[in-house]
Amino acid sequence: MDFCCILRIETNFFRVVYLGTGYWLFWSILLLSFAAVMVAYTSLLLILGSLLLWERIELYLHTCHKILIMIMITLGTFILSVICIFWKDKWLIAGLSLQIFAPVVQPISIIVMVILSWPLAMYVGCLEREVIKRRRKITPYEKARLRRCNIFTRLRALQIAAGLPFFLILLCLYAMPLGVYSPCIQEKEELGPKPVFFAHRGAPMAGPENTVMAFEKAVEQGAYGLETDIHVSFDHVPYLMHDYDLRRTTNIKEVLPEDAFKHPALFTWDFLKTLNAGKWFIKPERRPFFNMGPISEADKKRASNQSIPQLTDLLEIAKKEQKFLIFDLFGPPPKHPLRNTFVREVVRVILDSKIAQHLIFWLPSHDREYVKYMAPGFQHVGRLLSIEDLAKENINIINVDYKKLFYSGLRDYKAANININLYVVNEPWLYSLAWCSRIDSVTTDNIPLLSQLNHPQFFMSPTKYLFIWLFTDIVSAVFIIAIFFYCWNLHLCLFYPTDSPSTSLSGGHNEHGEVSRLPVKPPARIAQTPWIPVPLQPALTRNVQKHPESFHFVQAPKNKITPLTPIDSDDKSVKSTEIIEHTQASPWEDKSESTFQTTVTSLKTDELSELGIIPYPPHGHWP
Structure with a gap:
């Protein structure tokens, strides 16, 4: 892409090609358009690939995509080889462009980093949630196995691999103005007169x-x-x-x-x-x-x-x-x-x-x-x-x-009172750079365009540039910290309500206004008949007196379990408490019946079905 921009600036390129081939065409525009299409195409592939990897979908690149990518790599390598061998001085144009565009490149780059911080923060937060989730669910045996596999180390390494390069690049962008020299950052009183024009072969555009x-x-x-x-x-x-x-x-x-x-x-x-x-x-x-x-x-x-x-x-x-x-x-x-x-x-x-x-x-x-x-x-x-x-x-x-302007702006020649004429200057940004460098005259093909400039492009005082620099750095830092804080807490909030180790409900109340100790949604194993004392993940304590927040079930006697079947309307006095007997002795045993009935009536029918309970209709008969 940089090569095509260089060719676009070098307006004699298509003339040279014409002398060699005999065909007149804006080859630089053609190459620039082709490069832009290829960059957009590969960028789209990269974005789609990243989204598929985010969803943990295996990537399968079509043969057509492989061929196009190989053609682009081969062509790009060939063009870069040509420019490095025959036109080494053309790389100086990139350095000159950075001198004039540096005050704009730094804020734009920081804005891009702020935008990229959102998906990065979401990814790091997701990894943190995975770490907490795995750490709270593992048994002692799994702890030893995971310690051997270093799964937590790998998750932390992913966080560092994703976040460390981002912050290093961000710090370099924050400190970029310290190493940038731009002749257009100076006081207005120090700005030299506007360079005069030598018409290159007359007015070749007219x-x-x-x-x-x-x-x-x-x-x-x-x-x-x-x-x-x-x-x-x-x-x-x-x-x-x-x-x-x-x-x-x-x-x-x-x-x-x-x-x-x-x-x-x-x-x-x-x-x-x-x-x-x-x-x-x-x-x-x-x-x-x-x-x-x-x-x-x-x-x-x-x-x-x-x-x-x-x-x-x-x-x-x-x-x-x-x-x-x-x-x-x-x-x-x-x-x-x-x-x-x-x-x-x-x-x-x-x-x-x-x-x-x-x-x-x-x-x-x-x-x-x-x-x-x-x-x-x-x-x-x-x-x-x-x-x-x-x-x-x-x-x-x-x-x-x-292009020789790249070397210290020819300041030594200006100090020796030598007048300088640059050729061939056709771009406004390049003319602005010559103006800020106190060049006396330029040879150009485009006098009407350059004569319209009343002041150099991207010209600013050091005080103004310092303000833009500090303001951009501070505001972007605040935004990035806020984004990471929000995404971090968002993932933790998404984790704790669904993966909390406590199965008790602290905010529920029974019909007597007391706190209910039953879970809102019992574990899936409660639906088993009879109940099997499988340890919860994480395991719950057996000492109810010492830990009243804990709640667990024990196996009910087999002769006490009676299948639930519909009953006739004249047998309405049978209570649901005759079906299930709560055999666990606890400090609140005298209130268990009322508490359980209150909870059962508050549950929806589909939730009771998960418990294996078919509720009686409050009034009337079964259909």
Whole structure:
């Protein structure tokens, strides 16, 4: 999933795939959608599996599920291997995202932990109830056997295995702000000015890249400077083109398909100017950006007539609008007539245009001494070299890939008064990170979106962040403690009413207003005829005088037991006490008859049936 997010940020990914395959498709969006579906699918399987295990149902995974999971694991392993081997620096994007999203990730993660604490507390409470239940029901023999089996140790181990990782993760989240550095957590007075924009190949979302239309659109959008790429034709004409062939942005496959893969510097300008450089832009299946807005009919017509511009065309726009100009200069291939002197040709063309020299940000490092001699007014821009090397070459501007911002935010270069330009920044969160890091300018494809930001995203003062941190930690701790306390007591309350060792009823009263000692629901063995002195679980004491709360039965004499049968209506005087004789001598023997009758009349018919007693009808005859 992280890999697909990285591909989504790297907007050149589908362009690279197009150059390799010849098919234009938003591959990063496709991979991201596929990864999202797979994550949702596996998450659903995990949830269903957890619920089945909770109900103690054995799991049987269907073959289709096994195949899909293996495909996903194999594909994920392959993609991660590719990125680790060829694109290691892409992992820096994850680190940059954490720097900007850390103030939000921590509260959201704690909220998730609070939600997860409910099923965890229920599970731990259920295990505790099982421990108590087993401990109160075992006999001395079972105690010795369970001691050998360590059943209680295993139950406690399950509680620790479930609860300890949860609380360790929770503690790490509570202390997470201590180890997080976010440049957007600072006082408002310390925030630097908003970075200015260099239009990357013009405005590629509003017009075909590296065309006159794109640069004019960039000027309308308020670009601070213009960025482009320069090749030199075989007949010494500098022109604007980014790729190393003409397939993607021109119609060369229609005009001269056999030379579609030929290096663009090997063509003459007379042929290059005949190619169309804008029809590809208006095709729906060739949209260069997924989040592009709609294009008006007038812009479609204008774009379809665009051609490859010369460098002089761009210099006229920059000179007229007083815009800064920065460019990459690509060296020609072997056997080109300007193989070693292409820099001097480009310098000559720039000087001939009479543009103000301070508007040129000179980026190429080749033959820089000649450039300094011929055009001393150019502002020289370097790469990410050491501060000492930049000082030797008298360079005070660097052009850096935004991923290098991960390394201490380039603070050393800012301390040395070196201006920094980042490329290519298209996401608001990334632009906010550059803003908070006091970056001077960014190269972007999306000036309209980034220019709408009036302040950095997720920007807050240290005091506010400290308040959010402490408030989230305290409130979540209170909620989690309350949830565990509630679930713990809930399971204990569910256990004691049903599994209490006492079989007596403390709250019942007989017809004389005295406390009744009979159980509400007798043990199931009372229904046996005759009663069998099976020990109760747990066993009840035989000393009634010492323990008056106890109650047990003894075997009644066989000759005293009489089967219960319906009687005639004229024999209504027979009492139920003639059926069962209570032979246990006790301190309340003189009141046993009235107590027993009171209890029998209060029981329901189905409860008496469990005792093996068929009650007489209060009035009338048996049906």
